[in-house]
Structures are given as structure tokens and as C-alpha cells.
Amino acid sequence: MQAQTTTAAVTGSLRFNGIGKRFPGVQALADISFVAHPGTVHALMGENGAGKSTLLKILGGAYAPSSGHLQIGEQALSFKSTAQSIASGVAVIHQELHLVPEMTVAENLFLGHLPSRFGLVKGAELRRKALALLKGLADEIDPQDKVGRLSLGQRQLVEIAKALSRGAHVIAFDEPTSSLSSREIERLMTIIARLRDEGKVVLYVSHRMEEIFHICNAVTVFKDGRYVRTFEHMSELSHDQLVTCMVGRDIQDIYDYRPREQGPVALKVDGLLGPGLREPVSFEVREGEILGLFGLVGAGRTELLRLLSGLARTRAGSLELAGRPLPLRSPRDAIAAGVLLCPEDRKKEGILPLASVAENINLSARGANSTLGCLLRGDWERSNADRQIKALKVKTPSPGQKIMYLSGGNQQKAILGRWLSMPMKVLLLDEPTRGIDIGAKAEIYQIIHNLAASGIAVIVVSSDLMEVMGISDRILVLCEGAVRGELPRARANESNLLQLALPGQRSQVPGLSERSL
Amino acid sequence: MSTQNTTLSALRKAPDLRRFLDDWVMLLAAVAIFALCTVLIDNFLSPLNMRGLGLAISTTGIAACTMLYCLASGHFDLSVGSVIACAGVVAAVVMRSTNSVFLGVSAALLMGLVVGLINGIVIAKLRVNALITTLATMQIVRGLAYIFADGKAVGVSQESFFVFGNGQLFGVPVPILITLVCFLFFGWLLNYTTYGRNTMAIGGNQEAALLAGVNVDRTKIIIFAVHGLIGALAGVILASRMTSGQPMIGQGFELTVISACVLGGVSLSGGIGMIRHVIAGVLILAIIENAMNLKNIDTFYQYVIRGSILLLAVVIDRLKQR
Numbered sequence: 001m002q003a004q005t006t007t008a009a010v011t012g013s014l015r016f017n018g019i020g021k022r023f024p025g026v027q028a029l030a031d032i033s034f035v036a037h038p039g040t041v042h043a044l045m046g047e048n049g050a051g052k053s054t055l056l057k058i059l060g061g062a063y064a065p066s067s068g069h070l071q072i073g074e075q076a077l078s079f080k081s082t083a084q085s086i087a088s089g090v091a092v093i094h095q096e097l098h099l100v101p102e103m104t105v106a107e108n109l110f111l112g113h114l115p116s117r118f119g120l121v122k123g124a125e126l127r128r129k130a131l132a133l134l135k136g137l138a139d140e141i142d143p144q145d146k147v148g149r150l151s152l153g154q155r156q157l158v159e160i161a162k163a164l165s166r167g168a169h170v171i172a173f174d175e176p177t178s179s180l181s182s183r184e185i186e187r188l189m190t191i192i193a194r195l196r197d198e199g200k201v202v203l204y205v206s207h208r209m210e211e212i213f214h215i216c217n218a219v220t221v222f223k224d225g226r227y228v229r230t231f232e233h234m235s236e237l238s239h240d241q242l243v244t245c246m247v248g249r250d251i252q253d254i255y256d257y258r259p260r261e262q263g264p265v266a267l268k269v270d271g272l273l274g275p276g277l278r279e280p281v282s283f284e285v286r287e288g289e290i291l292g293l294f295g296l297v298g299a300g301r302t303e304l305l306r307l308l309s310g311l312a313r314t315r316a317g318s319l320e321l322a323g324r325p326l327p328l329r330s331p332r333d334a335i336a337a338g339v340l341l342c343p344e345d346r347k348k349e350g351i352l353p354l355a356s357v358a359e360n361i362n363l364s365a366r367g368a369n370s371t372l373g374c375l376l377r378g379d380w381e382r383s384n385a386d387r388q389i390k391a392l393k394v395k396t397p398s399p400g401q402k403i404m405y406l407s408g409g410n411q412q413k414a415i416l417g418r419w420l421s422m423p424m425k426v427l428l429l430d431e432p433t434r435g436i437d438i439g440a441k442a443e444i445y446q447i448i449h450n451l452a453a454s455g456i457a458v459i460v461v462s463s464d465l466m467e468v469m470g471i472s473d474r475i476l477v478l479c480e481g482a483v484r485g486e487l488p489r490a491r492a493n494e495s496n497l498l499q500l501a502l503p504g505q506r507s508q509v510p511g512l513s514e515r516s517l
Numbered sequence: 518m519s520t521q522n523t524t525l526s527a528l529r530k531a532p533d534l535r536r537f538l539d540d541w542v543m544l545l546a547a548v549a550i551f552a553l554c555t556v557l558i559d560n561f562l563s564p565l566n567m568r569g570l571g572l573a574i575s576t577t578g579i580a581a582c583t584m585l586y587c588l589a590s591g592h593f594d595l596s597v598g599s600v601i602a603c604a605g606v607v608a609a610v611v612m613r614s615t616n617s618v619f620l621g622v623s624a625a626l627l628m629g630l631v632v633g634l635i636n637g638i639v640i641a642k643l644r645v646n647a648l649i650t651t652l653a654t655m656q657i658v659r660g661l662a663y664i665f666a667d668g669k670a671v672g673v674s675q676e677s678f679f680v681f682g683n684g685q686l687f688g689v690p691v692p693i694l695i696t697l698v699c700f701l702f703f704g705w706l707l708n709y710t711t712y713g714r715n716t717m718a719i720g721g722n723q724e725a726a727l728l729a730g731v732n733v734d735r736t737k738i739i740i741f742a743v744h745g746l747i748g749a750l751a752g753v754i755l756a757s758r759m760t761s762g763q764p765m766i767g768q769g770f771e772l773t774v775i776s777a778c779v780l781g782g783v784s785l786s787g788g789i790g791m792i793r794h795v796i797a798g799v800l801i802l803a804i805i806e807n808a809m810n811l812k813n814i815d816t817f818y819q820y821v822i823r824g825s826i827l828l829l830a831v832v833i834d835r836l837k838q839r
Contacts, residue, residue: 343725
């Protein structure tokens with residue numbers, strides 16, 4: 001409602017007028033109305049699943065809204081395709097960039113309208129135009145270079161240059177800093193500030209609070225596909241006010257931390273080296289303990305888990321499980337020993353999307369629960385799936401439902417169910433709550449706690465500071481492929497964790513690593 | 518709570534109907550086409566024609582059973598046509614020199630198994646693309662068939678060998694019985710064994726299957742080895758029907774088998790496939806071909822019609838997924 005107070009028609013404002021989007025069975029967005037003004041950076045915030053991405057897809061023309069329309073200046077718009085959106089001066093810079101890695105920077109910049117005569121590309125003109133576009137944005141990029149050879153940050157700049165070459169007036173960034181280095185983030189911030197000063201409408205989607213407070217002038221908060229509130233002046237807003245507005249409740253209670261008894265050492269890692277690790281890694285985790293692994297993107301957390309789960313080969317060092325050496329040649333070895341991994345990328349590495357929920361749960365344990373190791377036992381198949389679905393509160397219409405139709409949280413629970421069907425000693429969780437809504441998050445934290453309480457050693461990798469601090473008994477901080485420090489729960493706080501996680505003596509760059517919810 | 522449950526069950530109804538259609542629609546289509554032909558074409562239902570139809574189904578049907586596993590795991594096998602020819606030749610040549618039907622058939626099956634193992638090991642262990650691997654073995658095995666046969670058909674004189682192709686049990690030709698057994702066995706294998714489920718898991722998401730502890734490499738090798746073995750069995754039956762091993766036979770057969778599977782609803786990208794898809798696809802292709810022959814439609818037109826049906830089927834499948 002607050003958005004409607006500034007009804008004065010400002011030429012060039014971007015208006016969302018009652019935008020709604022229905023998918024079969026789901027109302028993804030309902031009645032979204034707010035205004036983003038030229039010359040401002042407008043943040044869109046909300047938990048995962050709040051509807052930010054859907055809104056950007058409507059803005060970019062990838063989805064047509066089911067109701068309502070967009071308006072730029074006085075002109076009402078309704079995009080039926082990405083091309084229409086681009087033609088109306090809108091550019092959406094997605095997380096996955098839409099560039100062709102095998103083509104040069106210049107070719108990418110002018111893809112679709114290469115300067116040519118009789119079908120022959122005019123090389124010199126292409127190069128000159130490309131240089132002019134990149135000037136001031138990224139002077140060091142050679143237009144003749146293949147895009148595949150650029151860093152992620154540089155590719156993003158090429159994407160921005162492409163947007164500007166098409167005369168974009170509205171530029172929307174979707175989580176632009178999620179895989180950038182600190183220096184690249186700094187440069188991006190400068191460029192965004194410049195776009196703002198040039199009078200563009202900039203929309204900015206990010207989870208990183210510090211970035212939002214650093215660069216944005218206004219913020220609109222979404223929750224469950226609905227508009228919550230727009231704050232027109234960032235300066236009058238506190239961190240806590242914003243979080244409370246997003247979450248709608250106090251953050252602490254979702255972790256539900258309870259102290260537990262710890263047993264003997266379950267997994268001992270000694271001098272481990274392998275792909276992604278720069279220095280030998282050594283640590284221990286006890287039965288009943290939850291060990292958090294924190295670090296920035298590229299710190300080696302996922303790589304470490306891949307080594308522990310037998311997916312990658314160790315170059316040096318050894319593993320011991322309950323005092324016995326544990327040689328790992330494949331994931332099967334780790335699974336047989338009871339060291340089980342829930343991978344980071346659920347869709348790519350976790351679920352069988354086309355198979356049923358029951359199938360996904362039973363996949364690993366059925367070998368041991370079959371006759372002669374090959375004939376399935378129908379009774380076990382049914383009862384095990386039912387038991388896990390019930391115990392983990394997986395919300396599914398039936399065990400036979402294809403798992404791809406379930407929400408991220410329920411998919412994650414099904415994968416946990418797969419491992420709970422097995423004898424488990426150590427549970428490795430890589431970003432267990434990424435892309436999961438807050439209700440399901442709380443349930444998953446509960447499951448992790450219960451597992452630890454039953455004597456299982458849990459290692460949780462997370463880039464979410466609040467999460468790591470909320471659930472871990474002890475936190476190991478990785479930086480650039482090496483262990484930088486270890487903090488017990490009582491001594492861990494945002495600033496000392498970040499201090500350890502940041503590479504070198506570089507100054508603290510705004511928003512580098514904090515992802516709040 | 519109760520209101521929530523009723524909405525849930527209302528939501529559930531629609532996908533159930535859809536799932537039913539997805540699973541059964543092609544088999545129903547096969548039955549409908551059969552009924553249509555019965556009404557419209559004279560002699561379609563005659564015992565002689567039914568027998569011919571059954572025999573036409575048998576070779577494709579047997580090979581399609583194991584092609585289903587290749588497709589369901591996200592791969593395919595182009596070498597099966599060559600394996601069929603080579604198996605017939607090997608059986609004939611070995612029988613000619615040893616005079617033993619048992620040795621001839623065993624040698625043919627062994628040859629198929631070895632070709633399948635090579636396919637499987639190269640694809641699973643060396644991570645070479647299945648298209649290229651089986652394209653290569655397709656040519657190698659075809660060449661070997663010509664070499665073994667010295668370029669021409671090798672006649673078989675052992676009467677007992679003809680049982681596979683021309684024998685009857687309770688009035689039903691043996692090839693048809695073997696096909697039925699294959700349908701039942703491989704349908705059961707896919708749904709009720711770890712091997713079958715692991716095959717589907719690999720096709721559905723290989724990375725996830727590996728992380729879940731599925732022995733991906735071994736399963737793939739078995740899939741191709743079994744496919745080679747069963748392809749050779751189809752070749753032996755064909756050679757028995759024709760009383761000779763012919764090195765030139767079965768050119769393009771691999772594409773007919775893959776067409777049948779895809780027409781029935783098996784996904785080319787893996788993870789979707791059931792034996793009823795295979796049965797439906799094999800039936801539809803065979804019935805239409807049979808009907809066209811009875812109607813004396815020119816072979817050239819038959820190609821066009823068969824291709825159009827396949828194209829239509831995959832387009833419909835694509836539209837269904839929207």
C-alpha cells in the first residue's frame with residue numbers, strides 16, 4: 001500500500017500494477033503492485049520462494065502474467081516474449097548468464113545484430129563498436145577473447161554491456177554477487193552506482209543484507225508470492241526491521257538448538273589432500289556432534305565433502321571411522337561404511353526427478369533388503385517408504401507421486417529418508433536448506449538435531465552464517481582450500497567467522513559473505 | 518484439516534487420469550488399430566496372416582526388450598542389426614564345420630555377449646558416447662559377418678536347428694513363444710529387481726544414482742552385454758527361419774527397434790520406459806506394416822508412412838509434456 005502513496009507519474013518509472021501469476025495448482029504471485037523510480041537502486045527481498053524470481057521472469061518476458069500489467073512511464077506493457085521485453089528497454093541479468101562461451105566477447109555483444117554486409121561480418125567495425133561499449137565498464141577485456149576464458153565477474157560485465165547496447169532503461173540484477181570475488185563485487189557496485197546516477201531504473205535481488213544496505217535506495221519485501229511492504233528510504237530502516245518484515249517472526253527459534261551428549265570420535269580426518277584443497281586438512285568429529293563447515297564460495301567446503309564421500313580421490317592423508325582406517329575408492333565404499341552425503345545440488349545430484357518419492361527413498365537401501373541381493377521385496381519397499389514419509393513429514397499426495405512435483409524442502413526430506421533407511425554413522429550435509437522455505441528449514445534442523453542426539457556425527461556445510469551459527473556445536477572455517485580456524489559454538493559470531501573466512505588481509509568488503517535467510 | 522484433504526484428493530484425481538493415459542494410451546492405440554484393420558481389411562484376421570504378423574513381431578520384439586534397458590538408462594545401441602546378422606552367420610558357419618547345433622548356437626550367443634560387453638565396457642569405463650561406440654561396433658560386426666560368411670549366405674542343413682524358427686508348440690510358432698517369454702521376463706526384471714530399478718535410476722539421473730550408491734558402471738556393462746546376447750538370440754531365430762546365415766540381413770534394423778520403443782512411449786533421454794511401451798510400439802509398427810502389405814501399398818510409400826507415424830508419435834509426446 002505504501003507504494004501507492006507516490007502516485008505522481010514520474011516519466012520513466014517502472015510500475016508493477018496488480019501482477020499475478022498462476023501455475024497449475026499454485027498461485028506463485030498475487031496482486032503485486034509497487035513503483036521503482038529512475039535514478040534509484042530498488043531491492044527486492046524475501047525468502048526463497050517468495051516470488052522474486054517469478055517477478056523478474058515476468059519482467060524479462062519469460063513468463064506472461066496471469067493478471068495485471070507492467071508500466072514504464074506512461075506506457076502499459078505486457079510482454080509475450082523475451083524479445084518484446086528487450087525491445088521495451090528492459091534487461092534482466094540472470095544468475096546463469098546467457099552468453100555463448102565459444103564465441104568472442106564482441107560476437108556475444110552483438111549476437112543477433114552483427115554488423116555485416118551481404119552476410120559477411122564486418123570485423124573491424126565489430127571490434128570498434130565492442131571496444132566503445134566496454135569502455136569504462138571493463139577496459140581490460142579484449143573483444144576478441146572467447147567469453148569462456150573470462151572470469152564470472154567479467155562475463156557479468158559483458159552481459160551488462162550487452163544490455164546497455166540495446167538501450168536498456170530498466171536493468172534488473174538477480175543475485176549478481178553470488179559467485180563473484182570481492183574485487184569483482186566492488187567493481188560491480190561502482191557500475192551499479194553509475195547506472196543509478198545515469199537515471200536508470202535498477203532492480204536488485206539479493207539475500208546479502210550488507211549489499212542491500214550498501215547500494216540500494218529502496219526495498220520492497222515479498223512473502224509467499226505476496227507484496228508485503230515497500231520502504232522508500234533505506235536510510236530510515238534498520239537491519240532487524242527488514243529481517244523481521246521478511247520472516248514475520250524471530251529468527252533464533254527456528255534453529256531450536258539443544259545441547260547434546262557427545263560420544264567418542266566418529267570420523268578422524270588426518271592430513272587430507274585432494275582436488276580443491278591447498279593445504280592438508282585435519283579434524284575430528286564426535287558421535288552426536290554437529291560440526292559446521294563455513295567458508296566463502298571456492299573455499300573448498302564442497303570439495304572436502306566430495307573427498308569424505310568417496311566422490312573425489314584423495315592425494316594424501318587418511319580417514320579413520322571409529323578408530324578403523326577408511327579407504328574410499330567410490331561413493332559405494334563410503335555408503336557401505338555409513339558415511340552418507342546429501343549433495344549440494346539437489347536437482348542435479350540428489351533426486352531422480354522422474355521417479356516416485358518411494359523410489360527415491362528406497363534407492364540405496366533396497367540392495368540390502370532384497371532377496372538374494374536382486375529380487376525386490378514388495379512389502380519392504382512399501383513399508384520403508386511409508387515409514388520415512390511419515391517420520392520426516394514429507395508432504396506428498398502419495399508415495400507414488402513423481403518427486404519432481406514436490407517442493408525443495410520435501411525433496412530434501414526424501415533424500416534424508418533415503419539415508420535414514422541405511423545404517424548411518426556420519427551424515428554429510430552440503431547446503432542442506434538452500435532453496436527451501438523457512439517452515440521446511442525448521443523441520444530439517446529438527447531432523448538434524450534428532451539424528452545427532454541419536455549418536456550420529458553430522459557435518460554441515462553452509463554459506464549461510466546464521467544457519468552455521470544456529471545449528472553447529474563447533475565451526476570449522478575454510479578459506480582458499482585450507483582450514484583457517486576452529487570456533488566452539490560459544491565463541492562464534494558473525495565478525496570472527498567472517499574474519500577467518502575472508503582471504504588475505506583484504507579489507508572487509510560490503511556484503512561479501514553474509515547471507516541472511 | 519478435512520477441507521484440506523478434500524482439496525488434496527481433488528488435485529490428485531487429474532494427475533491419476535493423466536498417469537493412466539501416459540501408461541496405457543499407446544497400448545490402447547495398438548488395440549484400436551488392430552480392431553480397425555480387422556474390420557477394414559479382408560483376410561487380416563486369417564490364421565495365415567496372424568501367423569505372419571506374429572513372426573514379424575518376434576524379431577523386433579525380442580531385440581526391443583533389451584533396447585528398452587539401453588534407452589531407459591539414457592543410452593542406445595546401434596550395433597544390434599549387425600549383431601543379428603553376425604549371429605546367424607556364426608551359427609551357420611560353426612554348424613557347418615562341427616555339425617553340432619549346440620555349438621553353433623552357443624558360439625552365436627557368445628559372439629553377441631562379447632560384442633555387448635565391449636560396448637558396455639567402452640561406454641561405462643572409458644566414458645565414450647554410446648552413439649559413437651555402437652556406430653563403430655555396428656560397422657565392425659557387420660564387416661566380421663561378411664568375412665565369416667565369405668560375402669554370401671551360409672546354408673544350414675541341420676534339421677534340428679530349424680526348431681527355433683519354424684517349430685511349433687501347441688500350434689504356436691516357437692519365435693512367438695520366445696518373444697512372449699522375453700516380454701514377460703524383461704518386464705518383470707525392470708520392475709522387480711535391483712538391476713531393473715538401478716537401470717531406471719541411471720537414466721533418470723546418473724549423478725544422483727552414483728551418489729546414492731548405485732554401481733553405475735557395472736549396471737551399464739550388464740545392460741549392453743544382455744542386449745548383445747539377446748540380439749544374438751534374435752539373430753539365431755532369424756537364421757533358423759531362413760535356414761541360412763545371411764551377412765547382409767538386418768540393415769537398419771537397429772533404427773526399427775529404437776523407433777518401436779520410442780513410438781510406444783520410451784524416452785530417448787532416459788528414465789522413462791516400461792515393457793508395455795515396447796509391446797505397444799512393436800505391435801503398432803508391425804500391424805501397420807502388415808496392413809500396408811495386405812493393401813499392396815508400394816514399399817516406397819511404406820517408408821514415408823512409417824516415418825510419418827514415428828514423427829507424429831514423438832511430436833504428440835512432446836506436446837503432452839508441455
